[in-house]
Amino acid sequence: xxxxxxxxxxxxxxxxxxxxxxxxxxxxxxxxxxxxxxxxxxxxxxxxxxxxxxxxxxxxxxxxxxxxxxxxxxxxxxxxxxxxxxxxxxxxxxxxxxxxxxxxxxxxxxxxxxxxxxxxxxxxxxxxxxxxxxxxxxxxxxxxxxxxxxxxxxxxxxxxxxxxxxxxxxxxxxxxxxxxxxxxxxxxxxxxxxxxxxxxxxxxxxxxxxxxxxxxxxxxxxxxxxxxxxxxxxxxxxxxxxxxxxxxxxxxxxxxxxxxxxxxxxx
Numbered sequence: 648x649x650x651x652x653x654x655x656x657x658x659x660x661x662x663x664x665x666x667x668x669x670x671x672x673x674x675x676x677x678x679x680x681x682x683x684x685x686x687x688x689x690x691x692x693x694x695x696x697x698x699x700x701x702x703x704x705x706x707x708x709x710x711x712x713x714x715x716x717x718x719x720x721x722x723x724x725x726x727x728x729x730x731x732x733x734x735x736x737x738x739x740x741x742x743x744x745x746x747x748x749x750x751x752x753x754x755x756x757x758x759x760x761x762x763x764x765x766x767x768x769x770x771x772x773x774x775x776x777x778x779x780x781x782x783x784x785x786x787x788x789x790x791x792x793x794x795x796x797x798x799x800x801x802x803x804x805x806x807x808x809x810x811x812x813x814x815x816x817x818x819x820x821x822x823x824x825x826x827x828x829x830x831x832x833x834x835x836x837x838x839x840x841x842x843x844x845x846x847x848x849x850x851x852x853x854x855x856x857x858x859x860x861x862x863x864x865x866x867x868x869x870x871x872x873x874x875x876x877x878x879x880x881x882x883x884x885x886x887x888x889x890x891x892x893x894x895x896x897x898x899x900x901x902x903x904x905x906x907x908x909x910x911x912x913x914x
Contacts, residue, residue, distance in 0.1 A: 816864075817903055819856045823849040823870070824899045827892050832883070834889050843881045846892070850874040866902040870895050 750827035853867050853874070877891035 656697065676882060733763060819852050820867075820899050820903050823852050824896060824903070826852070827874075827896050827899070830877075831889060831892050833873075834885050837885075839882050839885060842885075842888070846874055846878050846888075849895075850878070866898065870898045871901070873898065907913075 826845045826849035830842045830849070833839070833842035833845060850871055853871055857864050857867055873891050873895035877888040879897065880891065881888040
């Protein structure tokens, strides 16, 4: 009996100890949970804002900044594309203007070339006119000289009895001078046919003069040689022919100078 009582007491004590232990463990767990909750709450209360400020807020700011940069880049690209398009349009317009300017320059150059040719032609004509003017002045002087020779011959004839042979010689030479002067005028007018006819007439007149007198006249022979050269060149080299005619005319001037001879006064 006593053993059973002891056993019962032991069991009762063990039951009390076990219940106490469970209560203590519950209390400890409750305290742990409360402390953990407090710590967790404190951590959440203090850590979340810090985490937000240190991580989330910078990330958000960076995201916003990236978005702003993307917008800026997009606007920049759009502006650049517009500028490139505008530059392309301006380049096309500039190329068009350049092409027009090139065409205008080419047209002006062509006009300048044409004007240059006209000026060259005018200069050639002016030079030709100057030459013709000088030749006309020379021929006018030659005509004056011929007239003076005729007047001198008339005065001589009125004052003295002029030998018939010398008279015919002088008249024919003066006539030849007149024909040569006409030939030079025809050459100036580029009428080569008429010039050749006058030269031939002058040559024939002088040649007949020697035939009539049956005397070889060295002066007339030299003049005829010059006229032959002029006839050979008149259609191919009129300038050379004009020079030959001028030489022949000067020889005629020398040949028509008064020669000393015995004069018989007119009664």
